[in-house]
Amino acid sequence: xxxxxxxxxxxxxxxxxxxxxxxxxxxxxxxxxxxxxxxxxxxxxxxxxxxxxxxxxxxxxxxxxxxxxxxxxxxxxxxxxxxxxxxxxxxxxxxxxxxxxxxxxxxxxxxxxxxxxxxxxxxxxxxxxxxxxxxxxxxxxxxxxxxxxxxxxxxxxxxxxxxxxxxxxxxxxxxxxxxxxxxxxxxxxxxxxxxxxxxxxxxxxxxxxxxxxxxxxxxxxxxxxxxxxxxxxxxxxxxxxxxxxxxxxxxxxxxxxxxxxxxxxxxxxxxxxxxxxxxxxxxxxxxxxxxxxxxxxxxxxxxxxxxxxxxxxxxxxxxxxxxxxxxxxxxxxxxxxxxxxxxxxxxxxxxxxxxxxxxxxxxxxxxxxxxxxxxxxxxxxxxx
Amino acid sequence: xxxxxxxxxxxxxxxxxxxxxxxxxxxxxxxxxxxxxxxxxxxxxxxxxxxxxxxxxxxxxxxxxxxxxxxxxxxxxxxxxxxxxxxxxxxxxxxxxxxxxxxxxxxxxxxxxxxxxxxxxxxxxxxxxxxxxxxxxxxxxxxxxxxxxxxxxxxxxxxxxxxxxxxxxxxxxxxxxxxxxxxxxxxxxxxxxxxxxxxxxxxxxxxxxxxxxxxxxxxxxxxxxxxxxxxxxxxxxxxxxxxxxxxxxxxxxxxxxxxxxxxxxxxxxxxxxxxxxxxxxxxxxxxxxxxxxxxxxxxxxxxxxxxxxxxxxxxxxxxxxxxxxxxxxxxxxxxxxxxxxxxxxxxxxxxxxxxxxxxxxxxxxxxxxxxxxxxxxxxxxxxxxxxxxxxxxxxxxxxxxxx
Ligand SMILES: Nc1ncnc2c1ncn2[C@@H]1O[C@H](COP(=O)(O)OP(=O)(O)OP(=O)(O)O)[C@@H](O)[C@H]1O
Ligand SMILES: [Mg+2]
Numbered sequence: 034x035x036x037x038x039x040x041x042x043x044x045x046x047x048x049x050x051x052x053x054x055x056x057x058x059x060x061x062x063x064x065x066x067x068x069x070x071x072x073x074x075x076x077x078x079x080x081x082x083x084x085x086x087x088x089x090x091x092x093x094x095x096x097x098x099x100x101x102x103x104x105x106x107x108x109x110x111x112x113x114x115x116x117x118x119x120x121x122x123x124x125x126x127x128x129x130x131x132x133x134x135x136x137x138x139x140x141x142x143x144x145x146x147x148x149x150x151x152x153x154x155x156x157x158x159x160x161x162x163x164x165x166x167x168x169x170x171x172x173x174x175x176x177x178x179x180x181x182x183x184x185x186x187x188x189x190x191x192x193x194x195x196x197x198x199x200x201x202x203x204x205x206x207x208x209x210x211x212x213x214x215x216x217x218x219x220x221x222x223x224x225x226x227x228x229x230x231x232x233x234x235x236x237x238x239x240x241x242x243x244x245x246x247x248x249x250x251x252x253x254x255x256x257x258x259x260x261x262x263x264x265x266x267x268x269x270x271x272x273x274x275x276x277x278x279x280x281x282x283x284x285x286x287x288x289x290x291x292x293x294x295x296x297x298x299x300x301x302x303x304x305x306x307x308x309x310x311x312x313x314x315x316x317x318x319x320x321x322x323x324x325x326x327x328x329x330x331x332x333x334x335x336x337x338x339x340x341x342x343x344x345x346x347x348x349x350x351x352x353x354x355x356x357x358x359x360x361x362x363x364x365x366x367x368x369x370x371x372x373x374x375x376x377x378x379x380x381x382x383x384x385x386x387x388x389x390x391x392x393x394x395x396x397x398x399x400x401x402x403x404x405x406x407x408x409x410x411x412x413x414x415x416x417x
Numbered sequence: 418x419x420x421x422x423x424x425x426x427x428x429x430x431x432x433x434x435x436x437x438x439x440x441x442x443x444x445x446x447x448x449x450x451x452x453x454x455x456x457x458x459x460x461x462x463x464x465x466x467x468x469x470x471x472x473x474x475x476x477x478x479x480x481x482x483x484x485x486x487x488x489x490x491x492x493x494x495x496x497x498x499x500x501x502x503x504x505x506x507x508x509x510x511x512x513x514x515x516x517x518x519x520x521x522x523x524x525x526x527x528x529x530x531x532x533x534x535x536x537x538x539x540x541x542x543x544x545x546x547x548x549x550x551x552x553x554x555x556x557x558x559x560x561x562x563x564x565x566x567x568x569x570x571x572x573x574x575x576x577x578x579x580x581x582x583x584x585x586x587x588x589x590x591x592x593x594x595x596x597x598x599x600x601x602x603x604x605x606x607x608x609x610x611x612x613x614x615x616x617x618x619x620x621x622x623x624x625x626x627x628x629x630x631x632x633x634x635x636x637x638x639x640x641x642x643x644x645x646x647x648x649x650x651x652x653x654x655x656x657x658x659x660x661x662x663x664x665x666x667x668x669x670x671x672x673x674x675x676x677x678x679x680x681x682x683x684x685x686x687x688x689x690x691x692x693x694x695x696x697x698x699x700x701x702x703x704x705x706x707x708x709x710x711x712x713x714x715x716x717x718x719x720x721x722x723x724x725x726x727x728x729x730x731x732x733x734x735x736x737x738x739x740x741x742x743x744x745x746x747x748x749x750x751x752x753x754x755x756x757x758x759x760x761x762x763x764x765x766x767x768x769x770x771x772x773x774x775x776x777x778x779x780x781x782x783x784x785x786x787x788x789x790x791x792x793x794x795x796x797x798x799x800x801x802x803x804x805x806x807x808x809x810x811x812x813x814x815x816x817x818x819x820x
Contacts, residue, residue: 204724
C-alpha cells in the first residue's frame with residue numbers, strides 16, 4: 034500500500050526511541066474538552082507489539098477518549114502519542130492505518146456485509162479479485178462464511194459484532210482498537226465472543242487495545258490491563274498482577290472482592306508496617322509510600338482469610354462474630370464482624386472438615402501480613 | 418359483547434373512532450375531491466352547444482361535411498338560434514363555437530339576430546344575410562364539432578394536436594404549438610429549481626444538523642422565518658433587489674462591474690423566475706434533508722475515515738447514500754410544487770418566465786375557456802402522478818421523510 038510505504042520511510046527518519054517492543058506510546062498525554070476538567074490526565078503508557086492491552090475503568094474515566102486520541106478523532110491537549118516511535122499528531126485518522134471497532138458497531142446500514150467489508154479495500158484501490166478473496170478470508174476468520182449478501186440490519190447482535198471486527202481487520206492493520214465491543218451482548222454470547230476475539234488476535238499476531246468496564250472481561254482477554262480512574266492511569270499490570278498485587282486502593286476495590294480496613298501507620302519496618310485499626314495493631318505489607326502517622330487502607334482478599342481453630346496459625350489473628358453465611362457450592366461465604374467492621378467477608382473453601390459455623394458463633398480468623406496490603410487512603414464517600 | 422381474542426378494540430369502538438374522522442373526510446371531499454372532479458369533468462364534458470342546438474346537430478349527423486347542408490338544417494338552426502337569442506345564450510354559444518374555429522362568435526351572433534328578424538324567405542338566405550359565412554361548409558363543421566357533448570378536443574389542444582378535415586389526429590403546425598413547449602419548459606424550470614434548491618439546501622441542512630443544539634435552533638429559525646413570511650412579500654422583495662434600478666444592479670454599477678447603460682435584466686424574465694422560485698421553495702428542501710441528516714450519527718463518518726476513506730470518499734460512499742431518503746423527499750416536494758407554481762412566475766417572470774400554471778390561470782380568468790384550462794390542469798395532474806409513481810419505483814414511497 035502506497036501510504037504505508039511512505040509512512041515507513043518517514044518513520045526511519047523520525048524515530049525517537051528505536052525500541053522494538055514498544056509499538057504505541059502515550060507520553061504525558063492530557064485531554065480536556067472544556068479547558069478546565071481533565072478527562073485524561075498525564076497519561077504515560079506503552080503498548081508492546083503483538084500485545085492485547087485492555088483499558089479498564091468505570092464509566093467516564095476517559096477510556097474512549099484515549100482511543101479517540103489514538104485513532105485521530107480527538108487531539109490531545111498536551112503530550113505526544115507515537116506509533117512505532119513516530120509522533121502521529123498531524124496524521125489524519127485515515128492515514129494512521131488503525132482498525133477500529135466502535136462501541137455501537139457503526140456498520141454502514143446501506144451496504145451489505147460484503148460491501149461493508151470491501152469498503153476499506155476499495156478506498157485503498159485494491160483490485161476487485163484480491164478484494165473478494167480478502168473479504169472471504171476475513172469472514173472466515175469470524176466464522177460468517179457466505180454472509181456477503183446479507184443486509185447488516187438483518188444480522189443478530191453477535192453477528193453484527195463479528196462483521197464489525199472483520200471490517201476492522203480486513204485491511205490488515207497492525208493495530209486494532211476496540212471500544213466496548215461486547216457491551217450490547219448477553220452473557221453467553223459475550224463469553225463466546227471473548228474467546229473469538231482472543232483467538233483472532235493470537236492468530237493474526239496483531240496489537241490490540243481494548244476498552245471495557247467489565248473487569249472479568251479484561252481479565253479473560255488481556256496480556257496486560259491498564260486501570261483508569263478519573264482520567265488517571267492507576268496501575269498497569271498483568272491480570273494476575275492486578276489481582277494479587279494491587280498498588281492502589283482503587284484497583285483493589287475495582288478488581289475482585291476485597292475487605293478494607295481504615296487505619297493509621299504506627300510503625301514502619303522495611304517492607305512491612307504496623308497499622309493501628311481501632312485499638313488493634315495489624316501487621317501489613319507496606320505498599321503505599323506513607324510515613325508514620327499517615328492514614329492508610331488495608332486490603333485483604335476474602336479467600337486469603339482463614340479460620341484459625343487453634344491460636345498462633347497466623348501473624349494477624351482476631352476474634353470475630355459470624356453474622357451471615359451463604360453456601361456457594363465450592364466455598365462458604367461468611368460475613369463476620371471484626372475490628373469495627375460488620376461486613377468483613379471470609380471465603381472458606383468447601384473441603385472436608387471446614388467445620389460448620391452458624392450465625393452468632395464466635396470464631397478466630399486471621400491472615401498473613403503479605404496478604405494484607407497497606408494502600409493509599411481515600412474517604413469511602415468519594416469512591417465509585 | 419361476546420368473548421373474543423384481544424386483537425384490537427371491539428367493532429363498536431372502532432366504528433366510533435372512524436366516526437371521528439368523518440368531518441375531515443367530508444371536508445376533503447367537499448373542498449378537494451368535488452372541485453377536482455368537476456374541474457376535470459369540464460375538460461371532457463361540455464353540454465352547452467349540444468343543449469342549445471339539439472335538432473340542428475341531429476340533422477348534421479347525416480351531413481357529408483363537404484357540401485352545404487340542405488334547407489331543413491338551415492331552418493332548424495335558425496329556429497334554435499332565435500330561441501338562444503331570446504334566452505340570452507347566443508353570445509356564449511358563439512364563444513363555444515369560436516374556440517373551435519376563430520371568427521365564429523360574430524357569425525353565430527349575427528346569424529341569431531338575423532333569424533330573429535327573418536328578413537328573407539328561406540332560412541338559408543336569412544342566415545346568410547346575417548353573415549355570408551353561413552354559406553360555407555366550414556361554419557357547419559365548426560358547429561358540429563362544438564356540439565359534441567363528450568369531447569377530447571380540449572385535450573387535443575392542450576397537447577398541441579388537432580383534427581384534420583378527415584377527422585384524424587395531427588400535430589398542429591409548428592408556429593401554433595404552445596402548450597407542449599410550455600410544459601417542457603416548465604419541467605425544465607422545475608428541474609433547475611430543484612437542482613438549485615438541492616445545491617443550496619444540502620450544505621445548509623448539513624450545517625444545521627451538525628451544529629450544537631442552541632445554534633441549530635437559531636439556524637432552523639432563519640430557514641423558517643422566510644417560510645412564515647407572506648409569499649407576496651418575499652417575491653416583491655426580489656423585485657426590489659433585482660430590477661433594473663434595483664439594489665443589485667446599482668451595486669454592480671457602483672463597483673464598476675457593469676456600465677450604467679448596461680444594467681443586467683435579472684427580473685421579469687426566466688432569471689427572475691428561477692431566483693425567486695428557488696428562494697421560495699428552499700425550505701421544502703432543507704427541512705426533509707435536515708430531518709434525515711439529524712438521524713445520521715457521527716460515528717458512521719468516523720468509521721469511514723478510520724477505514725481509510727478520505728473526505729470525498731466518506732461523503733459520496735457513506736453520507737450521501739444515507740441522506741438519499743431526504744434528498745429524494747425534498748426533491749420530489751420541490752419539483753411537484755415548482756411544476757404547479759403560479760404566483761411567483763406571474764409576478765417576476767415577465768413574458769419569458771411564465772409557466773404552465775400561468776397558462777391555466779389565463780384560460781380560467783381571461784379567455785374563460787374553462788374546458789381547456791381543465792384539460793391543461795388534467796395534464797399537470799397526470800405528470801405529477803407519473804412522477805410519484807417513478808419515485809415510488811426508484812426510492813419507495815414508504816421511505817419518504819417529509820420533515
Ligand atoms: N465530546 C465531548 N465533549 C465534552 N466532554 C466529553 C466528550 N466526550 C467525553 N466527554 C467527557 O469526558 C469524560 C470521559 O469520557 P469517555 O467517553 O472517555 O469515558 P469512558 O471511560 O469511555 O466512559 P464509558 O465507559 O461510559 O464509555 C466524561 O466525563 C465525558 O462526559
Ligand atoms: Mg466509552
